[in-house]
Amino acid sequence: MSKTPRQMSLVAFMQAQNCSNYVGSWRHPSSMTDSMSPEYYQRIARTLEDAKFDLAFFDDRLAMPDIYGDDHRETVANGIRCVKLDPTIVLMAMASATTRLGLGSTYSTTYYEPFHVARLFATLDLMTKGRVAWNVVTSLNNSEAENFGHEEHLEHDLRYDRADEFMEVVTGLWDSWEDDALIIDKQTGRFADPDKVHRLDFNGKYFKSKGPLTVPRSAQGHPVLLQAGQSGRGMAFAACWAELVFASYPSLEIGRKNYAYLKGEVEKAGRDPALFKIAPAVKVIVAETASQAEEQRALAASMAKPIDSMALLCEVLNVDFAKWQYDQPFTDEELASVSWHSLRDRVIAKTGKKNPSVRDFVEASGRGQFNDGPVFCGTPAQVADEMEEWFETACDGFVLTAAKIPGTYEDVARLVVPELQRRGLFRREYPGTTLRDTLGLPRPAIGSWRRNTDKTTERRRA
Template sequence: MSSEVPRQISMVAFMQAQNCSNYVGSWRHPATMNDFMEPEYYQRIARTLEDGLFDMAFFDDRLAMPDIYGADHRETVAHGIRAVKLDPTPVLMAMAAVTRKLGLGATCSTTYYEPFHVARLFATLDLMTKGRVAWNVVTSLNDSEAENFGRDAHEEHDLRYDRADEFLEVVMGHWDSWEDGALILDKQGDRFADPQKVHRLDHAGRFYKSRGPFTVPRSRQGNPVILQAGQSGRGMAFAARWAELVFAAYPNLEIGKKQYAHLKGAAEAAGRDPASVKIAPAVKVFVAESEALAREKYEYAGSMGKPIDALALLCEVLNVDFSSRPYEQPFSDEELAAVSWHSLRDQVIRVSGKKNPSVRDFVECSGRGTIKEGPAFIGTPTQVADQMQEWFESCCDGFVLQATSMPGTYEEFVRLVVPELQRRGLYRKAYPGETLRDTLGLERPAARDWRRYS
């Protein structure tokens, strides 16, 4: 009889170190807690997620307020449109202090930080959590972020990914610097470490120079897990080369099947085992003891959204100011080529059926800032589990759960949905090991393994 562990759902909590979840309306929900600037807020959620055997809590991030709409921040501040953005890495450590097995991921930009800094930060976090950390690699979005870092404008889309490829080579190269077993710690013989097992990088490339040697030995999981969410063609190529867990955006099941097959195939073409790349679409869940009550929760959460949310968030991710533009005026080819988020642009073109969509099309077809952005599983625990099982068996390896009230969304999912998934054998009943790689079913990489795919 085979002893192979059956494939099970990976669950990731989509977190923000800010006043709301990724759904802006969540801060207006009466059930959402208001102590988001205190560690207890995040620690409550961390305990719930670990009780529910989630793989990981993952923090999205931006490096600027959404202030492109009207070239002003006042609407953002007045309406709480992701107006507060704490650095996610100290928040991650506050959650680590009250958990033992929960994975913890944070976002850090390859466009506005330096490779050595990111390598040292995440390697240290990984040691301090005993191998539970992941880095979400982003290239950032807009001119507001550029201006916060002393630059006049955000770099062009594909150039950012070219830079990110080299950034990863430098980071991974530094993470390779200390071989396993380099530390000796022989006090009697005055041998702290073996210098033959500690190497200098001496990288000199198109974008970066970084010498080394690195100053942080390898963690028990080898190095942090790499997360990525690129959905454009260039973004998917980047994910196929580097990502171990990909956060996907599936508008529906049929498109999800195509994207899943495409990304798995791209990973294989890059020389990687497709099973080593996990893909998890972002979803919302509204669960209750009856379908009617679950739909009532959905409608009520949707009423928390405001039109200004959509406008501010679209301007943020597209790097375009909609405020003075006629609502029905189509964007020109040149204007569409200049937008920052290619995958969202392509989604709107596909859904609207228009080669040159308008502001109205972007608002109505993207769902940005509303409860309708992305799929929602609605119903009783059995009904929600049915929907999750259908997706899991056809187009994903797990899910990224988006909250619409904090911490209620997570608490309800753990209380109502997790037991039903466990009953079906689709969800773990205990963590399988100590590190995030153990939880995700990923092999511990040896130093320089990544070079096989370069």
Template sequence: MTKPKRQMSLIAFMQAQNCSNYVGSWRHPSSMTDFTSPAYYQRIARTLEDAKFDMAFFDDRLAMPDIYGENHSETVANGVRAVKLDPTTVLMTMAAVTSRLGLGATYSTTYYEPYHVARLFATLDLMTGGRVAWNVVTSLNDSEAENFGYEEHLEHDLRYDRADEFLEIVTGHWDSWDDDALELDKQQGRFADPSKVRRLDYRGKFLRSKGPLTVPRSAQGHPVLLQAGQSGRGMAFASRWAELVFASYPSLEAGRKQYEFLKSAIENAGRDPGQVKIAPAVKIIAAETASQAQEQYELTKSLARPIDSLALLCEVLNVDFSKRPYEQPFSDEELAAVSWHSLRDKVIAKSGKKNPSVRDFVEYSGRGTLNEGPTFVGTATQVADQMQEWFETACDGFVFSATHVPGSYEDFARLVVPELQRRGLFRTEYTGTTLRDTLGIERPKVHTWDRAKQEVA
């Protein structure tokens, strides 16, 4: 029997504001501005489902980027992610007009409680027929901490230690119910089999939770787990938990190495690497001709402003750049305290400086500009060529971040998707009803928690 040709996954990277992680996108002449209405998100959802995308998922932060200058005025005036709607609510507006598109939302393990997250996402999964994913984050900065009544966030590795316990609780609650626990036998008056519904009774260093969860299993077992950790500790976390890894590749060569490393780490964690998708973030600008695509690229590139980069860097690094001379190097102690380790390490590597300055962070991070990660520009054939080269050697698919909305998604769907389908690299129809069906990931079995040993049995 001939083995089916491997096909790529396509995920739309969105925000509950102007749906793009390129901040300047809202300034694009073609970008729609009704992002506080359900119609805005539903139009995008229909476009993505018509193009047979695997999923759309929402990034999130729990505070405005207000660390630069200890003030939110620049953020609000320049539209630097000043609006952040709750992603799970937006997700359900998109679910209402689709039947196959997967839908993911970011929720923090630092500022929410595991029982709440377990119940919320299990409910979302039931209400969408098994199409939901949870993007697991540990949160980054002191502004988020202050919004939840704390003075500062946990240290980097401690956030992941806590997140490990958080995932043990959430997945433990998702396994509270066996698939056949519900009986609904009206004649016998029996609602469910109590022997197939279990308490968790989890006791950890950081967290406790009793259970059982009040939500039965969904059509796909439980929501798909996304994770984007790029630091050493973050990748160890992803290797243990993620079913789809949202990666960041500075180049194809670096991507090949990271892809091989992550697949090996997943296998070393006792998991099947074939059951974990790795998808790097890319921006794509496609047009009818190469010259039109280049014109669109130059226009989009011109939309970025210096405040975009400065505000976003301060947000993720937890450092106020406004108080530092532009050329002054950071000390070893200051660099150790930076929140986002992988971005810090990227700037150090690209600048060649052990102690980079504010200028180095702005120039080499690419934060807030089109230089933050790869951008594929060209005709449908040219873009598909680039995607195919990456897919064949460095990834299982792509996380597509639009440069203007909804035009980027619509241009890609109209031009590039048919070319990928012609090459046999992307589906022409959905193969099932759940997100796991679409991703080609197995439905998880029910695992029980050994309360005496505090481990999965």
């Protein structure tokens, strides 16, 4: 019997706001302007499902970028991700327009309670018939902390220690109901088997939760778990809990190294690396000719403003650059305090400076600019060539970010997907009804989450 060829995953990187993760996208002349309406998201959802994308995934923050200059005015005036709708509600608008497309949403382990998150995502999964994923984040900065009544954001590794325990509670609550607990027999009057509905009685360092959860299991068992941690601690967390990781690869060479490293960490955690997917974020500019694609790339890049970079860097690093001279190096203590360790480390590595300046962060990170990360630009064949090269040794698929909305996704669906299908690299039909079917992930067995408790306990003790 011939083996089914390995196929890549395609994920649309969404934002429930006025722009994609590339701020300049809202300024693009062909981008739609009705992002506060359900029709905006439903148009995108139908395009993605027609192209057989795995899922649309919503990134999120719990505050608008207001750390630069301790003010939100520039952010609002320039549309720098200042609108942030609740992505779980937007997700349901997209679900109503589709039947197979997976739908993922970000939710923080730092500012919500485990029972709330467990119930919310279990309900979403039931209402979409098993198409939901949860992107697990620990949040970033003091602005988010202040919106939830805290004076400052928790330290990086402490956030992940809490997140480990948070995951034990959520996944434990998801297992409250066994698969065959429901009876619903009107004649006997028996609704469910109480012997198959269980309390959790979790009592940890950070959280307590009695249970049971009030939501039975869904068609896919429980939502797919997504994660995007790129620091050493973040990758250790992902190796234990995530099923699909969103990566940030500045180059194919670095991507190959990180891909091999993280797959190895997953194996060390006692999991099957083949059931753990890694997808780097890339931008795709595709047109019928290479010259047309280059013109489109130049137009998209011209939509960026310098203020975009400053506002977004301050947001993710939890540092107000307005307090420093542009070429003033950061001290060791100041660098240790930044929120996003992996971005800090990339800037240090790229500049070769142990103590980079504000200028170094702006220029080396590319944050807010179009060329922040890989750009696959050219004809359908040229773009597919690059995707195939990366797919062979550095990833299991791609998170596609948009230069214009919904045009980027329409271009990929019309031009790139047929070329990938012709090469046998991407599906022509969905293989089943749930997101796990689409991703080729098994339905989690009751109690499978317990394999992670020893690992998380070791890390907290260390």
